[in-house]
Amino acid sequence: MTFVLLLVVPALLFPWAAGTGARRLAQVLPPRAACWVLSSAAVLLAAGTVSVLVALFHVPFLASLEQLPLTRVLKVWPAAVPVACAAGAVLLVQLVLLVRRWLQHRSLLRRAWLAADGGTGDGDLLVLPGRDVDAFALPGYRGRRGRVVITSGMVRSLKARERAVLLAHERAHLAGRHHLLSAVVDLASVVHPALRGLRDALAFHLERWADEEAAAVTGDRRLAAAAIARAALAGPSHGRTGGYPLLSATSGPVPQRVEALLGPEPGSPRGSARRAGAAALAVTVIAAAMAALALAYGLHEYVEHAARQLLGKPRGDADLWSTLDALLGSRA
Template structure:
């Protein structure tokens, strides 16, 4: 049964490499495609991890289905029950963490809606009183459509053109339903420690996606860069805690401003396409490898159970 342990260890170790490949692939893709690549890779790697744990957990049960007495299985692999129990406990812990994270997301969204309930506005814009500088995309909640929330201090601090950038940025978040991608990765990341780093990377690329949409909407990349930088500086000077939602003034602002000051992303060159294709292929093989390892674990247990029964 050493082979089983090797399969389980490999299946649980693969996500570390998969995350690195996903991060490198996102670095050569446009922001929109980078977000989808990170989200898809995270979900699939999390699924492969759970599949490996399920495979380990059901070893004793599969042996019983194959009509092999548990005592005979313990003779061949004495550690099967402790390892299966450990896999079961890990999956229970994962389920608890996923449920808690889900309720936390809903609670934060509810709190944000309640905190902005006194605001005034027109259409999808909601202005709340205060001198703090902040703006964020507030996703829909319980039948209410998503809103762009800005503070009165934001409107006083930014120039008219810069306000347009911030509004376009937050509307891009709502139109692209970026909160759903963020929520999915946030939930999947509790399954495996390696996946936690994806949240930061996804947050950056989501902001870049909205930055590019805002720059295109106002037709001036320098104005977009100035608006993002000014909003971030003004917000930090006010020491605002803010809401844990998608906001133009958060994240690695210097990198985002640098990207906006550069020319707009163009069609990838031949070298970039080849690099992206190679990384995408490697990532796909990594994800498929995780699933294949979990499937191989199931098949091997069936084969081993047949061999034990025959012995």
């Protein structure tokens, strides 16, 4: 039992430490790299958590798989069934929440496309009539390619050059398929509560990524900053279009985004010490995420080793149960 705990507890606690490290790393990386670090960390940590729960869930079923009396196994590890039931319950809840979140995504996307049907435009641009002030990137749906949706109210709120910045921002979301990264991390956050912080951090860095793309297209960082600020002030204060699957230039912490646009371009040389620090932090985050997966894999291998030991000895052998006892570490 001691050995199992040594594998399980760190694997379930790693996401808290690794998630914090990933967010700190994202702060010193260019937006694009930050998004990939956060997305990768979320997937690895969620996979490690699920792997541990699956391993715990099937431990007590070794007896039935090997046609051994479960009662004898419980003498060695009395907590096997309660632990498996708890792991199974958590997995079931996670599955229900994942399906529910996915259905919410699809429902929101479907409603957005129904609303966009009333728009007019050409190419990838749709303009919706009305006084609402809004703009967002609408991902592809059921064979339809993605569109940039902007309301007449937003068009009237911005100057011509500012509208170009806004369109470049939303097109960057579509070209980079940012909605997929957002969806993956949003779903991963259901698996472990520590990953919710990664979801919020990713939302900010996705907007920063699109901000930098818009600044590069227009060639004027100050214009980009002014356009984002004006669009946010004119847009909905309640953030109706923020988050997956409708990524909007008016969402997220706009003051920090504007401040970043008024500064130097990300990725420009700022000293070897900072680059070395970012590299060290990246190694730490990746190592933490991989360690969670390694611990989960180790638990699976541990269980399979126990099964092989059981198969390798005759059932009447007096050493059979001492072997299982040693493998589970209940006497440690």
